[in-house]
Amino acid sequence: MSRHCLLGRAAATSARTHALVAAITVSVLTGCSVSSRMEPYKRTDAVIGEGEQVVVLARKHHASHETEAAFVDCVSDALAQGSGGLEVHDTVAFEDQLYPWFEPSRAPLSTDELSQLLEKPDVFERVEGTGVRFLVWLDGSTDRVASGGGITCAAGVGGAGCMGLAWWEDDARYDATVWDIHELSSTGTIYADFRGRSTLPAIVIPIPLIARPRAAACRGMTEQLRQFLTSPTSYVPGPDLQ
Amino acid sequence: MRLMESGTTIRHVRCLLIASACAALSACSTSLVVNADFPVPLVDKLPVRVGVLFDETFATYLHEEKIPQQASYSIQLGEANVSMLNQLFSSMFAATEPVGALPLGAGEQQRLDAVIMPELERFEFDVPIQRTDQFVEVWMQYQLRLYDTDGELIAEWPATGYGKAEHGSRGVALNRAAVVAMREAGAEISTEFSAQPAVEYWLEEKQNESALSSGAGRGN
Secondary structure, X not given: OOHHHHHHHHXXXXXXXXXXXXXXXXXXXXXOEEEEEEEEEEOOOOOOOOOOEEEEEEXXXXXXXXXXXXXXXXXXXXXXXXXOXXXXXXXXXXXXXXXXXXXXXXXXXXXXXXXXXHOOOOHHHHHHHHOEEEEEEEEEEEEEEEEEEEEEEEEEOOEEEEEEEEEEEEEEEEEEEEEEOXXXXXXXXXXXXXXXXXXXXXXXXXXXXXXXXXXXXXXXXXXXXXXXXXXXXXXXXXXXXX | OHHHHXXXXXXXXXXXXXXXXXXXXXXXXXXXXXXXXXXXXXXXOEEEEEEEOOOHHHHOOEEEEEEOXXXXXXXXXXXXXXXXXXXXXXXXXXXXXXXXXXXXXXXXXXXXXXXXXXXXXXXXXXXXXXXXXXXXXXXXXXXXXXXXXXXXXXXXXXXXXXEEEEOOXXXXXXXXXXXXXXXXXXXXXXXXXXXOHHHHHHHHHHHHHHHHHHHHHHHO
């Protein structure tokens, strides 16, 4: 192989290394990012009263996706916490108390179906007994929408190390539909879309910079739901986490 | 590009190592006894007294399956099936009692109107191999048969259940998916039993019989 060729290859390798180091530096500097969009829509002025409870349920009738149990728990727990915490009924306990009417294939899909369900013997009394006034139906999921890059690791007598850059993007897209059992109507909906890009740069040691769009969606959704259930009409958009 | 290739190579090597380890040990097996507390269904009791017959196969149902290049599974469903259906039938009928065989003896014939006998006809499951698959899925189909006290078939119908659970620990997720599927099947059994045409007809007959006998009783 000629000297010219060897020099050319070395220059190309050097250029690739510089590009990689530059990419890693940029990714470290920018870190992970989450962008958000929330669209609340409230159509009545109903608010939760003293002694009334809310229950958070997941829509499970889709074949392709299902709202994660962890997301339902996150929203339930967050709604109950803090100084303005609401009375939140346990999801599993509610489904068990109303079994089999809130199983995936039997759960009402509209307020008309809810109305028909409540006409069945003992069902209305059982719901009343739980103290639940508002049903929050969560639908959606967090999915990986893109990923790329790669990391190479090597080990030798002198030590070990990694070099490279990997990245991925998760999209947390959920909507919450709130039903008022007293009025047998839909109170409104909240749509949340949080997209997060995570990076894993590696210069000897991999440094994970993880974005958590699902956790951000939980916080955003909870904040909106709290306002939704406690403010008759005044309504402010959620925090822009971009 | 090279980095992506190396990333893919790492994944391939990892899969190969896991597969090799499984093959070498021949011990990648999951043994599971499905276990759960089933809720009492909120349904109207039908005014009939029913004997419940669980045969040996149903009461000790064991599903064994070896998935090539993955693992072998041994799933015991018998106890959970019996537990769920006992609870279900107790809520659905005015009275229930276990029976051992058909036709019923003279004493049992006096006490009962019919006998229900379930069979777990099919049990299928899917466990993710790749990390992109999120859910463990279970599908099951029961066949329910209602007999009169002489052992004559009144009606039979299938009840299916589908359940899925987020993939976590293999055994835990499979248990959860199986329980969801059983709850689904239980929901179908408890809400649609009296809607089966042959059952509906039989229930009408029973109501007419009891109306007649109470009328005769008043006449006497």
